[in-house]
Ligand SMILES: O=C(O)CCc1cccc(O)c1O
């Protein structure tokens with residue numbers, strides 16, 4: 069029944085390209101401090117909302133959401149390998165609880181979890197397999213995207229399910245405040261890239277490397293004030309954090325894809341993961357947030373933020 073939330077940006081570029089040393093040190097320390105909080109909380113299960121980046125989900129069958137009943141690391145950016153520790157019976161119960169609420173949620177017995185999932189598990193939970201985790205994919209990359217209000221509704225329904233459960237739960241939302249990585253967009257790319265977007269699972273190491281170099285190059289250019297990618301937008305990001313802190317779900321129910329793209333860039337669409345996570349938290353009860361970190365880090369193409377939330381009831385108990 070107790071639920072704690074952590075939402076954080078991800079950026080697999082962390083091990084490959086470096087911002088000024090003091091910026092990097094503070095970001096890493098903030099992740100370490102949060103990981104210590106997570107270890108102290110000692111979750112019995114993690115519910116992880118995260119996007120994919122054409123590593124595990126493709127246009128041959130693109131769901132708006134997907135609950136992993138079994139899942140393994142996709143292997144992109146060399147983060148994590150092998151299976152996630154999914155509590156299969158509990159995940160199946162969740163699917164059925166959502167169905168009972170008329171939410172037609174897709175599920176998978178062979179989900180590939182990319183860095184959207186694996187990086188927060190490594191940074192916040194110590195390793196991919198450390199705690200039982202129910203991975204919930206939210207499409208934030210493949211247009212047409214599910215409306216933000218669907219992420220609110222999904223999150224709330226997951227929260228209602230968790231309210232009925234005895235486990236100590238950590239809810240994680242992974243990804244995007246403002247950032248604009250060079251993820252190819254169907255409709256404006258040549259046929260061979262379209263083919264990749266439709267059926268590009270399990271690429272060769274060479275293909276993976278080519279893609280990653282392109283992302284790293286975009287980071288280099290952004291840090292030099294060059295390139296095509298949208299600048300990071302601290303004002304937009306702080307506004308989002310503020311809305312989450314106020315549990316302003318009305319804003320997210322009405323948030324449009326165009327608005328996100330304009331202010332937050334292509335990667336900004338990943339905000340759906342935070343939206344679902346906070347909607348989940350809100351359905352469990354009143355909460356208070358703590359902003360642990362924010363800094364726009366060009367080299368990492370990330371409005372890098374870390375925010376946690378604890379339920380007011382749990383805080384009162386802790387004080388008593
Ligand atoms: O691998 C990719 O295609 C994109 C990697 C990537 C980079 C910066 C921020 C992100 O959120 C992200 O996902």
Ligand SMILES: [Fe+2]
Nearest residue numbers: 184243335338
């Ligand atoms: Fe991402």
